Amino acid sequence: xxxxxxxxxxxxxxxxxxxxxxxxxxxxxxxxxxxxxxxxxxxxxxxxxxxxxxxxxxxxxxxxxxxxxxxxxxxxxxxxxxxxxxxxxxxxxxxxxxxxxxxxxxxxxxxxxxxxxxxxxxxxxxxxxxxxxxxxxxxxxxxxxxxxxxxxxxxxxxxxxxxxxxxxxxxxxxxxxxxxxxxxxxxxxxxxxxxxxxxxxxxxxxxxxxxxxxxxxxxxxxxxxxxxxxxxxxxxxxxxxxxxxxxxxxxxxxxxxxxxxxxxxxxxxxxxxxxxxxxxxxxxxxxxxxxxxxxxxxxxxxxxxxxxxxxxxxxxxxxxxxxxxxxxxxxxxxxxxxxxxxxxxxxxxxxxxxxxxxxxxxxxxxxxxxxxxxxxxxxxxxxxxxxxxxxxxx
Numbered sequence: 001x002x003x004x005x006x007x008x009x010x011x012x013x014x015x016x017x018x019x020x021x022x023x024x025x026x027x028x029x030x031x032x033x034x035x036x037x038x039x040x041x042x043x044x045x046x047x048x049x050x051x052x053x054x055x056x057x058x059x060x061x062x063x064x065x066x067x068x069x070x071x072x073x074x075x076x077x078x079x080x081x082x083x084x085x086x087x088x089x090x091x092x093x094x095x096x097x098x099x100x101x102x103x104x105x106x107x108x109x110x111x112x113x114x115x116x117x118x119x120x121x122x123x124x125x126x127x128x129x130x131x132x133x134x135x136x137x138x139x140x141x142x143x144x145x146x147x148x149x150x151x152x153x154x155x156x157x158x159x160x161x162x163x164x165x166x167x168x169x170x171x172x173x174x175x176x177x178x179x180x181x182x183x184x185x186x187x188x189x190x191x192x193x194x195x196x197x198x199x200x201x202x203x204x205x206x207x208x209x210x211x212x213x214x215x216x217x218x219x220x221x222x223x224x225x226x227x228x229x230x231x232x233x234x235x236x237x238x239x240x241x242x243x244x245x246x247x248x249x250x251x252x253x254x255x256x257x258x259x260x261x262x263x264x265x266x267x268x269x270x271x272x273x274x275x276x277x278x279x280x281x282x283x284x285x286x287x288x289x290x291x292x293x294x295x296x297x298x299x300x301x302x303x304x305x306x307x308x309x310x311x312x313x314x315x316x317x318x319x320x321x322x323x324x325x326x327x328x329x330x331x332x333x334x335x336x337x338x339x340x341x342x343x344x345x346x347x348x349x350x351x352x353x354x355x356x357x358x359x360x361x362x363x364x365x366x367x368x369x370x371x372x373x374x375x376x377x378x379x380x381x382x383x384x385x386x387x388x389x390x391x392x393x394x
């Protein structure tokens with residue numbers, strides 16, 4: 001292989017998880033739907049589904065490109081921090097059904113537990129993430145205050161009324177009270193789970209119309225139908241329901257429980273697979289590790305610093321070194337503000353050409369380009385919207 005191109009067109013895999021939309025990604029990319037669920041478009045070097053790039057007239061996997069010239073592709077600062085790997089993964093999420101409620105460990109905890117007997121972790125890294133809404137998107141994010149959770153759970157039958165009662169006793173922090181509530185729900189006796197969820201469903205029907213039809217209770221009703229054996233169908237009453245308008249973004253730090261419910265968005269995350277599930281899934285729950293890692297405080301939680309440069313690019317810089325996300329509306333020719341390390345440039349509307357080091361790649365919606373750390377100045381031309389992922393502050 002010759003020296004890596006400064007910028008190269010990417011071919012990106014689609015993950016067909018069953019919660020994915022059957023139309024959203026195809027609509028964005030202007031192509032015919034496959035007819036099946038298309039949940040995530042992956043742009044990166046993750047070994048589970050790596051992208052490929054066009055080099056010398058052929059396709060080369062991005063991990064292979066990195067291995068061929070790590071200094072030129074990743075840059076010295078990225079290699080010093082993360083080794084010879086791309087530290088972030090850029091995605092488009094097309095959410096038609098709720099994902100599992102989940103939590104991610106800190107780096108320190110992942111390193112402590114990875115490789116030990118019974119460890120639920122598949123690598124030694126954290127997995128923070130940031131989601132930017134392209135269309136209206138709903139999510140669950142972090143715990144509500146204990147008194148609010150108690151008031152929401154109490155009317156949903158005698159079982160949950162008993163769960164709610166300790167939340168109003170006082171004398172302990174919300175985090176301690178909510179931790180006990182979560183433990184009760186995720187360890188609920190399997191023999192009684194059908195009856196618990198059935199009781200919740202019956203209680204929902206008895207609620208006043210204005211209560212039953214508020215968004216949180218509406219989501220509980222949907223989850224009852226989807227997960228009739230799962231006590232965490234009440235997750236929308238435990239966790240804050242967040243409405244993201246197009247352009248809004250939310251950063252998910254270690255320990256904070258979250259669940260994406262519906263919508264379409266650009267996500268950037270650390271390139272790790274460490275997930276601790278705590279409900280709305282048939283997959284096993286690592287109860288003790290989850291209870292060790294989960295942050296049951298009602299917040300506030302760390303968020304990304306948002307800035308806007310002279311070119312009009314809005315950037316989200318979270319308090320982790322793995323990634324940053326930029327968004328720019330292009331109209332004409334714009335010289336991008338330099339960022340450390342390699343970049344993935346994604347087009348979500350219009351038509352934009354990415355130029356660097358004598359190479360040029362035209363992007364249409366849902367297509368992306370990989371820019372190496374040694375590319376030098378990067379210019380974008382055309383009319384449309386782009387996102388670019390890169391390492392964070394190194």
